[in-house]
Amino acid sequence: MPESGSAAPPLRIIAGPTGAGKSALAMALAARHGARIISADSRQIYRGFDIGTAKPTAAERAAVPHAGLDVADPTERWNAARWALEANVWLAEDAALRRPSIIAGGTGLWLQALVRPLADEPPMDPVRRAATQDFLKGMPTDALRTMVERLDPARAQLGRAQLLRAAEVALVSGERLSDWHAKGSTKPMRAARWLIVDPGTHLGERLDRRREQMLTDGWLDEVRALGETVPAEAPAWNACGYREIREVVQSTRPLADALEAVRISTRQYAKRQRTWFRNQLDDIGPVTRLDPTAPNALDVAERWFSEDSP
Numbered sequence: 499m500p501e502s503g504s505a506a507p508p509l510r511i512i513a514g515p516t517g518a519g520k521s522a523l524a525m526a527l528a529a530r531h532g533a534r535i536i537s538a539d540s541r542q543i544y545r546g547f548d549i550g551t552a553k554p555t556a557a558e559r560a561a562v563p564h565a566g567l568d569v570a571d572p573t574e575r576w577n578a579a580r581w582a583l584e585a586n587v588w589l590a591e592d593a594a595l596r597r598p599s600i601i602a603g604g605t606g607l608w609l610q611a612l613v614r615p616l617a618d619e620p621p622m623d624p625v626r627r628a629a630t631q632d633f634l635k636g637m638p639t640d641a642l643r644t645m646v647e648r649l650d651p652a653r654a655q656l657g658r659a660q661l662l663r664a665a666e667v668a669l670v671s672g673e674r675l676s677d678w679h680a681k682g683s684t685k686p687m688r689a690a691r692w693l694i695v696d697p698g699t700h701l702g703e704r705l706d707r708r709r710e711q712m713l714t715d716g717w718l719d720e721v722r723a724l725g726e727t728v729p730a731e732a733p734a735w736n737a738c739g740y741r742e743i744r745e746v747v748q749s750t751r752p753l754a755d756a757l758e759a760v761r762i763s764t765r766q767y768a769k770r771q772r773t774w775f776r777n778q779l780d781d782i783g784p785v786t787r788l789d790p791t792a793p794n795a796l797d798v799a800e801r802w803f804s805e806d807s808p
Contacts, residue, residue: 508783509589509688510803511609512602513538513775514695515768516738517705519790521554523695524602526796527803528562531598536588537566538581538603538612540659541737544572546724549717550739552708565591566603572724572734577663578611585612600803606774607660613690613782620671620678627670634662635731652676655770658736690783693802694775697791705764709739709757722747738764 512524524535537543541551545568554564565588570576585601585608592599603609634642642661647654649668653661653676667675697704721743728734735741739760745751779785786802788795 506593506689509613509690510598510600510693511538511613511690511783512600512693512695513604513606513609515701515771515775516604516764517552517708517768518604518695518697518701519704520602520604520695521552523693523788523790523795523799524600525554525558525562527799528598528600530800531803533598533600534563534565534588534592536585536599536601537564538585538601538605538608539566540576540581540603540605540608541734542567542603543570543576543581544568544574544734544737545570546572546720546728547734547737547740549712549715549720550743551737552712570734572728572732575733578605578607581605581608582611582615604771606771606778607656610778610782613688615687620667620673622667622670627666630666630669631662634665650674650676655773657767657770659733687782691802691805692779692783692785693799694779694785694787695790696772696775696787697789700791701768702765705768706761709760709764712739713757717743718747738767 512520514520527533528535535554539551541547542553543566544551547553553567559567566581566585569584589599601609601612637645639658639661642658642665643654646661646664646668650664652674653664656664664675667673667678721740725744725747730744735744742751742756742759742763746753746756786798788798788802792798
């Protein structure tokens with residue numbers, strides 16, 4: 499760690515599309531260097547939503563310390579600013595212990611908010627805001643995306659949670675969220691070094707294997723148990739695949755049909771993530787791109803980790 503008064507070292511961020519292999523690399527590096535992994539996954543924050551979010555297992559969490567997991571009730575709504583605020587607390591904890599931090603996850607807007615703080619959002623009337631949220635929450639994602647294409651086109655290719663936020667801000671405040679964020683923050687940018695993990699054409703096969711493993715691990719039973727206590731409108735259900743599997747549990751959709759829908763939505767999500775990480779990192783830190791299936795993948799990751807190490 500730097501001495502008092504010196505500049506903090508760049509943040510180490512491992513990112514990339516879902517299912518790419520980020521967690522395995524982060525685990526390997528953290529185990530080697532005594533680091534803690536800070537999760538930047540917008541669905542792994544929710545307690546109880548474990549299998550379908552590919553949350554680290556109890557054994558993995560016992561082997562390597564993690565932060566950012568199981569920090570929210572399923573009914574809570576988190577945004578990029580809220581996560582960045584908490585992530586700064588976790589980073590400060592690690593700094594006080596002189597312990598390295600590895601930030602790992604695929605929620606690009608959250609990562610961006612950490613290194614390039616967002617401007618405060620426009621003021622919104624709480625009554626209108628609540629009514630708008632009630633109106634939007636039952637809207638199918640395709641219809642919601644069409645609405646955002648009109649209201650805030652720059653955010654129309656994001657996931658459901660971000661679409662809801664973009665529509666809410668535009669409808670209630672009359673301003674586009676993308677325009678507001680473009681104004682920037684008075685807070686300084688933080689230095690970061692990025693390791694973008696992407697297996698290329700092999701990603702689809704990895705996602706298919708992971709989906710099958712989730713079923714083997716008891717995803718149906720997990721969703722059945724969650725359905726007994728978690729309200730149907732809870733934000734946690736927006737995690738990729740959970741609504742489809744809930745329909746299977748409720749006997750309103752055949753398993754094969756649901757799995758095909760999950761396959762399509764997961765690949766679409768991965769495509770959006772790839773686009774984001776390809777287009778948004780030019781001015782927020784050096785980028786190393788890595789195919790985790792390459793024979794020298796761990797060596798490349800090790801060199802990336804060790805740059806600027808004290």
